[in-house]
Amino acid sequence: MKLWHGGRRLHWPVEIRPASADRAQAGPGFYLTNRYERACQYSRGGGTTYIVDFKKDITLSSDVSIPVDEVLRFMDGVSRIPNRKALRKDLEFNIITGDRHKEIIAEHVINLFVNHDACRGKAYVELAEFMTEQGADASIQRISAREEWLVVHNPRVVSNIAPVRAADVNLEERELPLPSEFLADKALTPGM
Incomplete structure (x- = not known):
């Protein structure tokens, strides 16, 4: 599963940092979206847009x-x-x-x-x-029918983070599959 993140202070390995209440509307963690445009909104003002990969099964x-x-x-x-x-x-x-x-x-x-x-x-x-x-790696927050946020509580589920320039994003990557669809497919696929 790949998702987008937009922000200013992303370091590897991912670290959960304190946030104000207005930046925690979906709970504690590292926020990701399936929509490139949303990540771009969060990267404004000198930030960067990143593509994030995961290395293991995620327990919601x-x-x-x-x-x-x-x-x-x-x-x-x-x-x-x-x-x-x-x-x-x-x-x-x-x-x-x-x-x-x-x-x-x-x-x-x-x-x-x-x-x-x-x-x-x-x-x-x-x-x-x-x-x-407690074994809860992440939460899903549905924003709309075409957008979900994955709020990662356990940064160890992230395998890679790469900055991405706007010129390098192709049309298919602008809207990635919903996290809930990916996780449902993975649960139904033997051996994954």
């Missing part, structure tokens, strides 16, 4: 359940979480009760942090690390 946050006790331990370990009490209350409301223990989908944890304006600064980086530890 929507496919990972986390024991609530683990989430609460994580929250207690992060020193500065805005709206901590309201976040904790909503977390308890969103619990899935199973036969053995209470769990919550990783994607829901991310949404709770974003919705409570708690996904910023140090908590942004720590939430990405926590998602990676």
Whole structure:
């Protein structure tokens, strides 16, 4: 799978850096899109457009359940979480009760942090690390019928990053396959 990224400070290996709440609308991580034009918008003002390749299967946050006790331990370990009490209350409301223990989908944890304006600064980086530890490599954010963002929490799934000049982008590369289509195809293909 290849996707686009536009920005100013991209280094190899990829590193998740603190972000302000207005730059974390889809949760913590490294943001990629299937649309070249969107990447160009984010590269304006002296930035660069990059093509990004992945080296392994990607587990989405929507496919990972986390024991609530683990989430609460994580929250207690992060020193500065805005709206901590309201976040904790909503977390308890969103619990899935199973036969053995209470769990919550990783994607829901991310949404709770974003919705409570708690996904910023140090908590942004720590939430990405926590998602990676729990096995959630990335999340998909649908922007429109023809655009999705892949928000990579686990930078180790990236195998290569290459800057691309506008003159080198052909018509077929301007709109790459949606991440959800690629990941669905990969799940259905034996041996991949």
